[in-house]
Amino acid sequence: MFTPPSSPSSIYTLVLLRHGESVGNAEGFHQGQVDFALTPKGRTQVRALVRRWKLEAVRFDCIVSSPLERALQTAELLGAALDVPVQLDPDWMERNAGLLSGLPRNQAAEAVPRPPFMHPYQAIGETGESQWELYLRAGRALQNLLKNPPGRYLVVAHGGILNMAFYAILGITPQANFTGPRFRFYNTAFATLTYQPDEHKWAVLGVNDRVHWKEPKS
Amino acid sequence: MHDFVFLRHAESEGNAGEYLQGQIDSSLTERGKEQADRLAERWKTLGVSFDRIICSPLLRARQTAAPLSAALGVSIELEPLWAERSFGLLEGQPFEALCQMEPPVDYSAPYTPVGETGESQIDLYLRACQALQKLVRLPEGRCLVVAHGAILGKTMYAILGITPQGHGKSPVFRFGNLSYVHLTYEDGARQWSWISFTSPEQWDGSIITKWNP
Numbered sequence: 001m002f003t004p005p006s007s008p009s010s011i012y013t014l015v016l017l018r019h020g021e022s023v024g025n026a027e028g029f030h031q032g033q034v035d036f037a038l039t040p041k042g043r044t045q046v047r048a049l050v051r052r053w054k055l056e057a058v059r060f061d062c063i064v065s066s067p068l069e070r071a072l073q074t075a076e077l078l079g080a081a082l083d084v085p086v087q088l089d090p091d092w093m094e095r096n097a098g099l100l101s102g103l104p105r106n107q108a109a110e111a112v113p114r115p116p117f118m119h120p121y122q123a124i125g126e127t128g129e130s131q132w133e134l135y136l137r138a139g140r141a142l143q144n145l146l147k148n149p150p151g152r153y154l155v156v157a158h159g160g161i162l163n164m165a166f167y168a169i170l171g172i173t174p175q176a177n178f179t180g181p182r183f184r185f186y187n188t189a190f191a192t193l194t195y196q197p198d199e200h201k202w203a204v205l206g207v208n209d210r211v212h213w214k215e216p217k218s
Numbered sequence: 219m220h221d222f223v224f225l226r227h228a229e230s231e232g233n234a235g236e237y238l239q240g241q242i243d244s245s246l247t248e249r250g251k252e253q254a255d256r257l258a259e260r261w262k263t264l265g266v267s268f269d270r271i272i273c274s275p276l277l278r279a280r281q282t283a284a285p286l287s288a289a290l291g292v293s294i295e296l297e298p299l300w301a302e303r304s305f306g307l308l309e310g311q312p313f314e315a316l317c318q319m320e321p322p323v324d325y326s327a328p329y330t331p332v333g334e335t336g337e338s339q340i341d342l343y344l345r346a347c348q349a350l351q352k353l354v355r356l357p358e359g360r361c362l363v364v365a366h367g368a369i370l371g372k373t374m375y376a377i378l379g380i381t382p383q384g385h386g387k388s389p390v391f392r393f394g395n396l397s398y399v400h401l402t403y404e405d406g407a408r409q410w411s412w413i414s415f416t417s418p419e420q421w422d423g424s425i426i427t428k429w430n431p
Contacts (some may be wrong), residue, residue: 002323
């Protein structure tokens with residue numbers, strides 16, 4: 001606030017985007033690391049975002065995407081439309097949800113009962129990643145990204161891992177029973193942040209920005 | 219469930235004149251008044267409703283809340299805990315001069331009063347915690363809080379569980395004029411959900427935002 005602005009060439013801008021609607025979202029599956037493609041609606045959401053970003057003349061130096069199908073399809077549509085290269089980083093994949101992976105949500109509670117209390121080191125779905133494992137992976141994904149020179153980066157990923165990236169940025173640690181704060185990411189909604197390495201200064205500019213998308217009236 | 223919208227005031231004389239206001243009263247500029255009117259109109263059109271509007275007693279916040287109160291038919295409750303940070307002797311100084319001070323203004327321990335007689339970061343953080351606790355003890359409903367950048371920043375700390383660090387090294391939530399944060403709090407689950415953080419470029423630009431409860 002009271003320091004002269006860093007030169008733009010030394011600032012990172014990170015846009016953290018959740019994928020468009022997937023078949024798993026539409027049909028109510030626990031997805032985790034199971035692959036689900038985008039639905040036609042998911043593709044429409046991505047096109048709406050492309051229109052918006054073209055209107056706003058938004059540019060990115062690079063897109064870093066989770067390799068899971070719903071993210072990669074989102075990233076490739078954006079990359080082609082905005083003429084930006086897409087790189088993959090598996091650290092941006094969604095949480096491994098263990099035995100919950102690929103289960104319909106309405107069967108999950110019966111098939112894999114959730115313990116009444118869960119500490120943050122406990123595996124999700126018996127064999128999946130704990131909250132801490134996900135948090136540590138998000139920290140590594142950010143670290144990987146910040147090894148690149150300052151610039152404008154678009155990350156295309158998933159709700160769970162993006163929440164833990166927010167924790168890693170803001171200095172929040174995982175809590176028991178998932179009671180820590182939750183950052184909502186709707187399909188194709190994004191958060192905008194900047195990082196000034198010379199000051200070690202993070203700034204949050206927007207969260208769950210989705211003004212390009214209106215749910216059709218049902 | 220509690221539903222909270224935390225709104226920063228519209229453009230004030232101090233914002234336009236690029237000096238530090240703190241607890242000095244400065245009026246909205248003509249542009250600021252138009253901004254506030256536009257937001258009131260937009261929320262009214264979108265059918266946004268609140269059960270209460272809580273507002274800092276400083277003029278720029280009250281002038282921002284007034285058209286919202288009129289358009290949405292909700293009276294304003296003033297709460298001094300939502301006033302801006304006191305910056306002590308630095309209040310009224312131009313930002314240009316503040317940026318050149320040695321040692322830099324931000325380079326201090328979180329316990330050091332700013333501008334000799336102002337609030338330290340911890341003072342401000344504790345005040346934000348108090349203000350927040352009062353809010354959460356209200357009956358559940360939809361509540362609009364109209365306040366200021368620094369106090370709202372520390373309110374986000376209180377919500378997220380972040381503490382102020384020395385040398386201005388903790389994260390910043392960049393509230394522009396009329397930026398707002400929408401959060402919900404569930405008493406049972408004791409969980410905060412951050413629904414959105416929206417700047418006026420989004421709601422006032424070519425793309426029309428919508429209220430998404």
